[in-house]
Amino acid sequence: MRRVEHVMGLPVSLRVDDADVPGEAADAVFAWLREADARFSPFRADSEVSRLDRGEVTRISAGLREVLGLCEEYRLATGGAFDARLPGRGLDPCAIVKGWAVQRAAGLLRAAGARRFCLNAGGDVAVGGGPWRVGVRHPEHAGRLCAVLEVTDGAVATSARYERGDHILDGRTGRPATGLLSLTVVAPTLTEADAVATAAFAMGAEGVEWAAARPGCEVFAVDAGRRVRRTPGLPPAAGERTGRTPV
Template sequence: MQKPRIIDAGRRRSLRGMGGLSLLATGMFVRPALADPAVHRVSQPLMGTRVDIVVQCASASMARAGMIAALAEMARLEQRMSRYRPDSEVGELQRCAGRRAARVSPELFALLRTAADLSARSQGAFDVTIGAYAGWRFEAPGVHVPDAVELARERPLVDYRQVMLDETRGEVLLRRPGMRLDLGGIAKLPILDAGMQTLRRHGLHDAMVNGGGDVMASGQLQGRDWRVGVRDPRAPERLLGVLSVSNGVVASSGDYERCFFRHGQRYHHVLNPRTGMPTDGPHGVTLVAPSIEAVNGLGAAIMVAGEAAGRQLLAPLRGVDALIAGAGQPWMSEGMSRRLRMA
């Protein structure tokens, strides 16, 4: 695991010159409290992004121990759920596809159960078997667009109904040879939440965990709620507004993080399970909720399903505030309209 980067008190003092906001990273703000020796921060690459932890604690040693433990727990779960590691549980499931079931950890089994429920609710707009569209490459210099023949060959392998979950044995079977899982749309929030729970077990209750714009917030920072900036997916260099959050989660999905242009066409990483091509619906979705259960994976599902279907998915949920940003004026739930302070 890569050594975490910890900002100490001397480094925090050097941040004072940055003005009203002492940190701006992946849509998250921390006010000048970083100049406070009771505020501690650690950063580390995880899950293909950068994970930041900020805690307020009078004891530097207590803060350091809790943050390092949280990063270790998140790294442990990432290793189990990564589709890029041959020694991961996901890798084992893919090797066994079409042949036999494999026993998985309770964490992965619970995640796949959540995925199955969301897939059924969204009528397949969310589908973790989208990993079968393996030809896409979104990182320069090796960007690649699979051709129609390749996508047609892979399309029969994308079907969430072919993922068999055996609750009694804790086993999972991918029924068709060649099936592959991509948990990118649903694994990050539970991993970040595991980091937050680790912080709390270490007595750190005023804390924030941010991973690529998905934010877990607990308690407050210097007596005020945590501030989370919401990026405008149509112009990611600017903000739509700022949210104040305590003891909750902000989940963001967008088509601006991993994308490239080819022959005048823009391609992004949020794929439609039915076609294997990037979605052409909303550019971004932001959800705020007290916990991850109601919103995990939902942003990706809405980006595939579109605004109208997304609003139907949101309708029965209580305590969830939502913003859906398309080509025109963003749609906001009543709760989000009250919560979001426009930039």
């Protein structure tokens, strides 16, 4: 089973290698992702997030409560570097929502009997039944990879400046985070991988060690000096081509 749709402002591809998984499982995955986008996007005026930000909601859903709880958890853990409520900006929980929603979608696949699958949301992936080879894009050369990781059951997420420029802000200063070129996290779930990657990137160079200290997380990062930093437990990698010796 293979399927691609544009959801949450990015391409989402699904591959399921189990022949006995019904097509309705894919329908459920993309229906859920569209629902999550409609409910939690700050770019939709009628979403629950937007209505909450305007003070129009007094009781929030369990899903939004969980998302906001994670936002607060990472705000505290990073000393404010990660913050879904930056001064002068509206509530924006997107850094949590994508990984959280895609991980829930992976749960739907498992519930439907999928054992070997890959769900890729704009380059952040949740996989099962591997090994799967997940490429990490070179932060300065779009057509090249700087690593290829083998992941069996888990998730990989990358935060970087190459697609959207300096879009990740350090909540402590309100300025773009520029200490890293890219940071990739391998974790048991995409909820963790995506949130930790974004939070660590917001922290700058110090975020590499912070992310590496998170339980179950492995890190591959390229700092602003083009040095590779990686944790010893990172899955096997090949093709590191950043132009500097790994440190």
